[in-house]
Each structure stands twice: as structure tokens, then as C-alpha cells.
Amino acid sequence: GENVEQHPSTLSVQEGDSAVIKCTYSDSASNYFPWYKQELGKRPQLIIDIRSNVGEKKDQRIAVTLNKTAKHFSLHITETQPEDSAVYFCAASLYNTDKLIFGTGTRLQVFP
């Protein structure tokens, strides 16, 4: 089955710096790769996603890159702000299903 590994588990940055979170997946047939943000005590919410026919996608300060050959994808947050502090989860779909397998999460702390 699909296995998704996520690194680092914690990340501390200064406000205004960039943050990068990386994930690898095992199933080469996976074709959908979303990122979820979970603030403390809240439910996870989608922030950006990418499909296997695209190499990069950007939405304001957030971007995701996908390398299908190497089976890894990354989340990039630029000009970080204190409200970016949260736990971020990557996920990958199982081939031809709606099932999502999540990584173990990255706790991002942005210090003012």
C-alpha cells in the first residue's frame, strides 16, 4: 500500500523567512497530492493541492512542487507570518480511489 513520509517533524523560522516541508510517497500510481493545515484545536483544512500532470502550483505565498520521477513533493511558504504557525500534513491518493494517505505532519512555528 501507499506510504507517505514527511520531513521535518518540527520547523521553526523567523517571520519573513521561507519554510519548506518535504514528502515522499511509495506508490508510483498516486496522482493527487494535497496539503492540509491544522491550527491548534481545529480541524485540518486544504491549503493547496497538485495533480500528477503538473510540476508546480502557486497560490500567493504558498507553492507546491512535484517530482514524479523521484516520488517526492514539497510545500513552500514564503514571507512567513505568525498566523502560518500550525501543523501541516501532506497526503497522497491511492491509485484510482478517493482514499488519501497522510504524512505524519510538520509543526511549523513562526517567531515574530
Added chain:
Amino acid sequence: NAGVTQTPKFQVLKTGQSMTLQCAQDMNHNSMYWYRQDPGMGLRLIYYSASEGTTDKGEVPNGYNVSRLNKREFSLRLESAAPSQTSVYFCASSDPRGELFFGEGSRLTVL
């Protein structure tokens, strides 16, 4: 439009007791899910339902059963609770693009 609603929000059980977590969505989504969230383990899929009347095991199905009662409702049952099932449980549904919409979560403690 409430989205995904799950109950109860908090529950304490003794080992061996049973309980059912209820989940309902009003977005007319076909797919529904139950995940559990444990510190350092991320979100692990327990069971999945692609449509009314169908269910499928996820990564960690042992000790759980599910029922997709109709298109709106997807319940998770613990027949004989164990301390290892202490966790936060999230129900979710997904839209045709694949975006998951989560409920607020149910915090379960098994003593």
C-alpha cells in the same frame, strides 16, 4: 449549510465498553471517511466509503466497524473499546475534486 457534523465531541469509556461515533454531511458528497489522529502519527485512515452501501478498510481498521446508513451518514462503532483506541477521531467527506472536508473531531479516552 453545516458541512460535516460529528457527535459526540468528547467521550470517556471504560475498557470493554462499546460506543458509536455519528457523522453526517450535508454537501451531497459520495465519499466519506473516518480518520484517527494520534500525536506523531498524523491522520490514519480507519475506514472509507465511496458511496452509499459500500465500505472499505483503510490503514488501521482493526477494532472498528462502520455503517454507511445513507448518503449523508457514516457511523463508526467500537464494539469493545481498548486503551489503544484513545485518540481524536475525524469524520470527513470529499468533493468530486478530492478535497476533504473534516468534522470538528471527537476526542475519545478509553480508561
